[in-house]
Each structure stands twice: as C-alpha cells, then as structure tokens.
Amino acid sequence: MAILVTGGTGYIGSHTVVDLLNNGYDVAIVDNLCNSKLEVLNRIYKITSKTPRFYQVDCTNEEAMREVFKKEKITDIIHFAGLKSVGESVKYPELYQFNNVGSSKILLKLMNEFDVKNLVFSSSATVYGIPDHVPLTEDDPVGGCTNPYGQTKLDIEFLLKDYAEQHKEANIAILRYFNPIGAHKSGLIGEDPQGIPNNLMPYVTQVAVHKLNHLNIWGDDYPTIDGTGVRDYIHVLDLASGHLAALRKLSEKPGLVIYNLGTGKGTSVLELVHAFEKANNITIPYVIGPRRDGDVAENYADVSKAEREMGWKAIFNVEDACRDSWNWQSHNPCGYDE
Ligand code: NAD
Numbered sequence: 549m550a551i552l553v554t555g556g557t558g559y560i561g562s563h564t565v566v567d568l569l570n571n572g573y574d575v576a577i578v579d580n581l582c583n584s585k586l587e588v589l590n591r592i593y594k595i596t597s598k599t600p601r602f603y604q605v606d607c608t609n610e611e612a613m614r615e616v617f618k619k620e621k622i623t624d625i626i627h628f629a630g631l632k633s634v635g636e637s638v639k640y641p642e643l644y645q646f647n648n649v650g651s652s653k654i655l656l657k658l659m660n661e662f663d664v665k666n667l668v669f670s671s672s673a674t675v676y677g678i679p680d681h682v683p684l685t686e687d688d689p690v691g692g693c694t695n696p697y698g699q700t701k702l703d704i705e706f707l708l709k710d711y712a713e714q715h716k717e718a719n720i721a722i723l724r725y726f727n728p729i730g731a732h733k734s735g736l737i738g739e740d741p742q743g744i745p746n747n748l749m750p751y752v753t754q755v756a757v758h759k760l761n762h763l764n765i766w767g768d769d770y771p772t773i774d775g776t777g778v779r780d781y782i783h784v785l786d787l788a789s790g791h792l793a794a795l796r797k798l799s800e801k802p803g804l805v806i807y808n809l810g811t812g813k814g815t816s817v818l819e820l821v822h823a824f825e826k827a828n829n830i831t832i833p834y835v836i837g838p839r840r841d842g843d844v845a846e847n848y849a850d851v852s853k854a855e856r857e858m859g860w861k862a863i864f865n866v867e868d869a870c871r872d873s874w875n876w877q878s879h880n881p882c883g884y885d886e
C-alpha cells in the first residue's frame with residue numbers, strides 16, 4: 549500500500565517524503581529530475597534511515613506512468629510535479645500547459661483506470677489573481693491569474709472539480725500554498741533553485757553566502773506597513789505536515805476539499821530581511837528598486853478552515869524559517885552540487 553509522490557525529490561516534495569517516511573508511510577516517488585537531483589534520495593536516507601522507491605519518469609509519459617501504477621499498490625497520490633517559474637511560463641506558456649496540465653490529466657486517467665481514489669494536489673495562492681482584500685478565504689473568487697504558470701494551477705483545479713463531479717468515489721484535496729520558505733532542521737535538504745533565484749528567501753540566503761552582492765527590494769511604495777510587499781511565509785515543515793493532515797482528511801471520504809496552507813500572518817520584505825538578520829546575526833545589504841511586474845501589495849491567507857476541518861495549523865514562525873533556511877544554505881552553499 550503506497551503513497552505515490554510525484555515531484556518527490558523537489559523542494560516541498562522532499563520535505564513531505566521525509567515526514568511521510570517518519571510517520572510509517574510506504575512511499576514511491578516519480579520525478580523526472582528536471583528541477584531536482586538524485587542526491588536528494590541520499591539525504592532523505594540520512595534523515596530517515598529509509599529509502600523511498602524511486603522512478604525517474606516523466607509524468608507526461610502516459611505509458612511509463614502506467615508501468616509505475618502496475619508495479620505499485622497505490623492508495624493515495626500527492627501530485628507535486630510541475631514547472632513553477634513564473635518568468636519561464638511567460639516565455640513558454642505551451643510548455644507549462646503541456647507539463648502541468650498534461651501530467652494532471654494523465655494522472656486522473658490512471659487514477660480512474662487503477663481505481664485510486666485519493667489525490668492531494670499542490671495548488672497555489674496565485675489562483676486568487678489580484679486580490680481585492682486580505683486575508684483570503686477558500687471561498688474568495690479565483691481567476692485573473694497574472695501569468696501562465698498561475699493559469700495552469702487554475703486549469704488543474706477545474707479539471708479536478710470536474711473529475712470529482714463525475715467520480716463520486718474520488719477524494720481530492722486541493723492545497724493552496726502561500727509562500728514556502730525554510731528547510732529541514734538537519735540542514736540536509738532545502739530549496740536549491742537553478743541560476744539566480746526569483747524568490748525572496750533563496751535570494752537572501754545567496755546574498756548571505758556571498759554568491760550575490762545585495763538584495764534588490766522590488767518597490768517600497770506599496771500601501772503596506774513599510775511600503776514593501778507583504779506575503780504569508782510558511783515554513784516548509786509546516787507545509788509538509790499539511791499534506792499528512794490532508795491524507796488523514798481524505799481517509800474520511802470528504803469528496804473534493806480545498807484548503808489554504810499559510811500562517812495567516814503577513815510579513816513585509818523588510819520585516820523578513822530584518823528577521824533573517826536577527827536570527828542569524830548577518831547583515832543583508834539591499835537596494836530599493838522599482839516594483840516588479842505582476843506583484844501585488846499584500847497577500848496572506850485566512851487559515852481557519854484548515855484548522856477547523858483538518859486540525860492543522862502552522863507551528864513555526866518566520867524567525868524559525870530564517871534560521872533553517874540559513875542552516876541549509878550555509879552547509880550547502882552550492883545546493884546539492886557539492
Ligand atoms: P520543485 O521544482 O522543487 O519540485 C517540483 C518537482 O517536480 C521537481 O523535482 C521536478 O523535477 C519535478 N517535475 C516537474 N515536472 C515533472 C514531470 N513532468 N514529470 C516528473 N517530474 C516533474 O518545486 P516545489 O517548490 O517543490 O513545488 C512543488 C509544487 O508546489 C509545484 O507543483 C509548484 O507549482 C507548487 N507550488 C510551489 C510554490 C513555491 O513557492 N515553491 C508555491 C505554490 C505552489
């Protein structure tokens with residue numbers, strides 16, 4: 549009886565796999581390694597003394613995926629696999645549709661074929677588009693995505709809703725992540741972006757490790773506490789435990805459910821930088837630049853539904869995440885490429 553984790557060697561996937569293995573789940577990973585490294589499996593072993601079964605397979609390859617479904621007795625799927633770079637998606641929208649939406653269609657087809665009932669899907673706060681208020685609840689309108697990546701998440705959400713309508717036995721948890729940061733306490737696994745990071749925390753840690761000169765803060769004239777953008781930063785360990793909570797929820801056969809996974813607390817760019825400096829006793833030089841296209845001023849979650857219905861809430865704060873991100877980066881200055 550296995551949990552199939554697609555994208556399980558990636559950033560959020562690897563932390564979730566560790567949590568699953570530590571809680572006695574039998575895990576099989578499918579990943580094509582387009583944005584992760586095999587070394588992750590060694591690190592997972594170092595943390596858990598267990599090795600998940602691993603298939604280097606592309607989720608858009610239906611035949612290869614079918615072989616995995618034949619070999620494994622899958623009860624539940626957690627579908628992390630996907631491309632996630634906003635900038636790249638603007639350049640290659642068809643690739644994002646093909647990879648993200650295409651792989652999800654194949655997964656649903658195989659779920660039907662092999663009678664797998666339970667699926668957890670990695671969605672994103674990006675489906676809320678440009679919010680006209682915060683905090684965001686799961687009932688707030690979705691749409692108006694500002695980039696093709698976000699559109700793929702929305703398209704997949706609609707696919708899943710249609711599937712759940714047509715397959716009353718299916719149980720599907722759509723998890724809308726806010727901004728994942730942090731790393732495993734061991735410093736053995738963490739976020740390992742290719743090239744210059746787009747996201748704030750990996751950029752900050754690469755400044756701290758002197759790979760980059762200074763942080764560019766994109767705009768200080770937003771109507772926020774200090775003019776910089778506000779986001780809901782959630783520790784990746786909390787995000788991982790959210791997936792275990794979702795699996796438990798699916799075992800109650802709820803049909804399709806949607807949860808925000810965040811902390812419910814907004815933190816500005818400057819607040820995050822200062823928290824990092826304080827937690828690690830490091831100065832982060834920064835320059836204020838223009839606003840970044842497509843950014844919103846403020847975005848944070850109402851997380852009461854996840855607590856009410858799954859008994860889950862985030863337990864780590866931004867300082868914990870700053871400490872753990874730095875622990876990972878300082879021990880792995882070149883990520884997994886030591
Ligand atoms: P990641 O890139 O670290 O992990 C994704 C993994 O999927 C990688 O290991 C990659 O090799 C694999 N993959 C991609 N396409 C594949 C395919 N066709 N077949 C097999 N494997 C494939 O990203 P992450 O940050 O761990 O994100 C995981 C999921 O969560 C993604 O779906 C992402 O869109 C979503 N998400 C991430 C964030 C974030 O800020 N990190 C926010 C919201 C949602």
Ligand code: UFG
Nearest residue numbers: 672673674726746747748751764765766777779817840843
């Ligand atoms: N920022 C900077 N400088 C940087 C990077 C980011 O000032 O070098 C600022 C941004 O302007 C924003 C904040 O830091 O105010 C957070 O930016 P991120 O790029 O880390 O995160 P976003 O909120 O823009 O986007 C993230 C994911 C998206 C996802 C979205 C959902 O990257 O994939 O959260 O909320 F869609």
